[in-house]
Amino acid sequence: DYGAKTTKALIQDRLNITSREANRRTDMAKNLGGRVTLTGQPQAPLFPTVADAFNEGRLSADQATVIKDCLKKLPTWTTQANRDYAETTLVEKAPSVRVHDLRAIFARILAHIDPDGQEPIDATDRSMYKVTMHARDNGDWELTGLLDPVTGGQLNGLLTARTKIANNTSNSSDNSASDVSESGVLEDGTLVDMTGQRLSAQEWIYERFATLISRIDMTRTGQGAQYALVVTAKAEDLANGTGTGTTGTENPVPISELVRNGLNGAVFFELISEKAKTMQVVTENRFANAKQIAVLTARDQGCTFPGCDAPPGWCDAHHIVEWAQEGRTDVNNMTLSCSAHHHLLDRSDWETVMLKDGRPAWVPPASIDPARRPILHARFVAQEVIDTLFD
Template identity: 30%
Template sequence: MDKLTDGVASAALADVAGELSSYLGDVSAGLLGKLTDADVLAELREFEVLRRRLAVVDHALVAELGRRALAGRLVLGSTSALLQAALRLSPREAGQRVAASQVCGPRWGLTGEQLETLLPEVAAAQAAGMVSPEHARVIAATLDELPGSVDPSEVSSAERQLVRAAAQLRPRQVGVLGQRILAHLNPDGVLASDEEHARHRTFALIPEANGGYRAAGRLTPACGALLLSWLTPRSAPRPAADAADQPSSLLADSRSHGQRMHDALEELAGLAVRRTELADSGAPAQVIISMTADQLESRAGWAETSFGQLITVSQALKLADEASISLLLRDARGVVLSHGRTKRIATRSQTIALIARDRGCTFPDCDKPPEWCQRHHLVAWADGGSTDLDNLTLVCGYHHREFERGGWSCQMSDGRPHWIPPTWIDPTRTPRRNHRIDRH
């Protein structure tokens, strides 16, 4: 097997990089300042064409990663995870690149034959520098909305119309045109089939920098009906206060409909958490919050959830009084004292301690939270390994299954788990630690 650290970029790319370095040097030396106003605008447009054409290379590279199944060889769960680790991308950016490659990049059949790109008109327009990646995403999202009953020729016609429009219009305007095309191809508003609903189902809670979360998704009719049946009666406005001496602000519910729905959803989540107990043999279905002993004493500062989101210590302590919350105290390094036991399955207290120390899957670059992880013995139980914190670490299901096949091993150093890569990834086999553990 080739050592993946020994690769070099192609000579063709090296030539392009050299030309680009020369141009960047000219720009730094004041090239743009010597141009006329019209020339600056021409430079801007020409550079944008080049930027857009580069998307074709990105699609081809991402598709090639998938064709070679490199993510699996590197013991990463997906091509998106590989892009995040190799290029330091956010999950959103990596996901967008993979999605774009799937519809605009090259494809191969099961026997290796090359297939036509799913959106050939969009791919050709990108190769010519006519449309931006944002245009391409809008067009792909529009066409994805078409039901499976639409004739393929009409889908191709819609793609051509949208591409022509993208050469003249901004992405939002292309999206508006796309909605008109959808209305034309589905004038009666025919309900989607169960298969269509299942194909489009998705849901995500996206952490934001301010500590909150943004919900995004699309529910099936059954899921939406179940959720609404619970939320609707519990999101009704609170009745007005009966006492005549109450302030006017308390005589009616001042919350908006959206705020009432949010509060009902919070009630549902709290109910589910309070009804779920932490089993010795399973992952915790509860809120895990970590803080230092000093923070607990002062009741000040920011604690952290098992998903890496910040929450004020005062909020965390209030939440602990209302739901099934585990408050984990740690030292400055985040190392938790051992709770050694002689049984094979980690106890409840050991699991909580593992969460405080590992904060999720400890395999390098994996971002799976503790709730998705299993307890792994560094020295196998069958080989005499003990069930205590010095011999346990959290690993997600994928890495628990795949790390040995990929040639990785794990060892404890300075009270923390470190992973040893195989020589074909790193000839020096330098131990690696998931950087999440460093953010204590």
């Protein structure tokens, strides 16, 4: 009737939407809509459980799309019982986990159904990997090369992961956007929208930069290098968190900033008082050691603030009961927190707690939740789902 060459072209023209969105809707209709045989007899949707949940509003378009894409990866020889189990499980768990976690849950199901997996892909000849730098006439540098999967993945994570997350939009036509967590979850499984707590790209980039500088300096200092920053301050001011200190270049620094960011072992304090010109301060080790960091990385898998996807390498080991309040440097009293959310604790009424089951949670201010119920990161719920499959 309309002269369109394809269903996609028809949808794009009639609804005035982008080509990508038209393609997405066409694909969803093909897999989740009603079908007919060549003789015109009605057939159930290709994925009926997904279709029903989507049509009833229990699944979002992004959730339905991800589940559909996962189910298409089942081997052709998979029994109908296993197909039904995979589809039912993903639909049932979708409301309580992130869209990204659905792929992890499916991976566990697929590993159970097909333990041998796909045949391994031949590795690239190591001699083919290279990095070439070329200086241009104007002083710019041109960088080209081929990286192995691990090195390339690490570099991509360092350079782009947080920027992509921070620039996320709600455009449903971009399936990758749905991988970003925007929610936390209460102990009873109720999702909590954390969209309003997200930081801007500029804030994320700065916090990442500040963390890198701090880590580099702490590593240098720990290996015996000279302190990059030496501050002279009054002992009374440092104890009270008031006044200012002075750097080696005579720059004033508020004591409040030094207390918040400087008491990390990377800054040397030359403390003075009315009775003594110089007093050296020696403190016990307040930092997690390498083994504790490894345990925290395995347990938390990144920043535990609800809705934050900062990876472990971008995080600090935060004391739940603060060090200044005699909190112990113990894995049961620590959680991974990115620099931005670590600072959030200092400038807001957010708090952290450790639940009885050993999972760290964040307690929001009364302005967000008058009951101040602890909020878990959604990844903990997803992991619980994965761990209890096939029990």
